[in-house]
Amino acid sequence: MQFVTSHYGGQDFSLVQALRNSIKSTCGTGAKLEILRPDDVNALDRFRGKIQALRDRVVAGEDGEELLLLDADTFVLRNPAEVFGDAEFDIAHCPRPGRFPTNTGVVFVRVNDRTRRFVDAWMAYTLAWGESEKLVAEAAKQSGGTDQAGFEQALAAETDAVVAELPYLEWNCCQDFEQAATDRVGILHLKGKWHKRLLKGQDTDLPAWVLDAWARFKPGKRWDEILRRLPGPQTDRPPVMAEVGVWRGACSSNVLSRHATVRMYLVDTWRAPEPGSSYADSGDQLAALNQENFDDALERTKRATRSHGARCVIVRQPSLRAAKMIRPGLDLVFIDADHSYEGCQADIEAWRGLVRDGGWLGGHDIDHEQFPKWNVGQAVREFVEREGCRLELGDDHTWFVRITK
Ligand SMILES: C[S@@+](CC[C@H](N)C(=O)[O-])C[C@H]1O[C@@H](n2cnc3c(N)ncnc32)[C@H](O)[C@@H]1O
Numbered sequence: 453m454q455f456v457t458s459h460y461g462g463q464d465f466s467l468v469q470a471l472r473n474s475i476k477s478t479c480g481t482g483a484k485l486e487i488l489r490p491d492d493v494n495a496l497d498r499f500r501g502k503i504q505a506l507r508d509r510v511v512a513g514e515d516g517e518e519l520l521l522l523d524a525d526t527f528v529l530r531n532p533a534e535v536f537g538d539a540e541f542d543i544a545h546c547p548r549p550g551r552f553p554t555n556t557g558v559v560f561v562r563v564n565d566r567t568r569r570f571v572d573a574w575m576a577y578t579l580a581w582g583e584s585e586k587l588v589a590e591a592a593k594q595s596g597g598t599d600q601a602g603f604e605q606a607l608a609a610e611t612d613a614v615v616a617e618l619p620y621l622e623w624n625c626c627q628d629f630e631q632a633a634t635d636r637v638g639i640l641h642l643k644g645k646w647h648k649r650l651l652k653g654q655d656t657d658l659p660a661w662v663l664d665a666w667a668r669f670k671p672g673k674r675w676d677e678i679l680r681r682l683p684g685p686q687t688d689r690p691p692v693m694a695e696v697g698v699w700r701g702a703c704s705s706n707v708l709s710r711h712a713t714v715r716m717y718l719v720d721t722w723r724a725p726e727p728g729s730s731y732a733d734s735g736d737q738l739a740a741l742n743q744e745n746f747d748d749a750l751e752r753t754k755r756a757t758r759s760h761g762a763r764c765v766i767v768r769q770p771s772l773r774a775a776k777m778i779r780p781g782l783d784l785v786f787i788d789a790d791h792s793y794e795g796c797q798a799d800i801e802a803w804r805g806l807v808r809d810g811g812w813l814g815g816h817d818i819d820h821e822q823f824p825k826w827n828v829g830q831a832v833r834e835f836v837e838r839e840g841c842r843l844e845l846g847d848d849h850t851w852f853v854r855i856t857k
Contacts, residue, residue: 471485502599516564519561542564546617567613673706699749701752703786731792771803807855
């Protein structure tokens with residue numbers, strides 16, 4: 453069985469990471485989530501690109517392939533392979549009583565010619581609903597969205613696909629959480645109104661078992677990934693690390709306040725970049741700001757880290773110069789400065805030698821889908837290949853490599 457979701461930029465990518473975490477935790481580390489990236493994100497109808505991408509995936513699938521099409525705001529709590537094992541069907545979905553009975557957030561598909569014809573029809577109807585603002589509004593009122601209106605029409609049309617209906621509280625639990633038998637829920641679906649609040653850390657009236665699932669699977673932040681790799685505060689020597697690219701000190705202050713003894717070098721120019729430099733052209737929004745903004749960021753860093761006294765040292769220097777000023781033997785270096793290929797490659801080369809044997813070289817913003825111009829991934833993967841080391845990808849677009857000497 454293959455898990456498939458589509459991420460079309462509208463939602464926070466951390467939802468996709470949370471879904472991936474839940475799949476690995478429930479179905480084992482071998483279970484993979486395929487992420488489709490629709491390129492036609494039509495402003496009029498945001499479902500258009502998603503349904504096209506799902507349709508293309510099903511049509512291109514191999515006969516007999518078992519696909520589970522999931523919205524990004526779902527969590528897998530019980531292995532859905534049993535659904536495919538239990539019943540003969542081509543398409544399975546989870547209708548529920550109420551205003552919008554159809555929800556296309558969870559659709560099980562066995563690939564064959566019947567399902568190929570079904571997804572063709574689903575896409576055609578969805579695209580037709582998306583043709584005018586009036587139709588989009590009508591589909592939203594009638595079915596909760598053009599994709600659902602299109603799905604309902606494809607079901608009602610003469611389809612030769614065998615369609616199964618699954619209990620929605622088990623396989624697409626998207627409301628009525630209080631009524632669900634919590635140990636039977638296979639897929640939890642936290643639609644917009646809930647995941648938006650949870651992502652902002654706001655309170656909700658969700659029951660404890662739902663909040664617990666969220667807490668288990670929501671992706672960590674970059675400082676969680678750093679802290680996981682730093683020696684603990686009980687070790688005889690306090691760990692020492694450098695953060696290269698600090699901005700307002702959000703990451704630094706979180707590391708310092710969550711680790712009682714770590715010492716940090718905070719390296720940043722806090723200078724608006726020279727026009728034409730790799731940083732200025734990297735597509736980074738920060739690089740377009742003026743000196744006043746950078747002065748403000750430095751002040752905020754000082755305020756955010758002041759209470760940690762001598763445990764942190766501000767090094768206001770360009771990365772490559774700072775690397776020559778700091779004593780080697782660091783437990784961890786975290787690179788988060790110029791995300792262009794040239795910038796990141798130069799930082800990796802400058803800082804790798806400062807990491808002690810068994811320490812970590814890592815950084816932020818690898819494979820960031822919202823910023824395709826950044827090229828951290830290429831610089832990191834070339835380094836990993838050349839050195840023959842293992843790349844670890846963490847939450848919040850982080851990467852880490854253990855340095856051995
Ligand atoms: C993405 S921000 C850092 C965010 C921070 N690590 C965090 O997690 O909150 C990038 C920072 O890198 C700094 N920077 C960019 N190029 C640099 C270079 N060559 N040397 C030093 N700092 C640099 C910028 O001034 C900016 O403050």
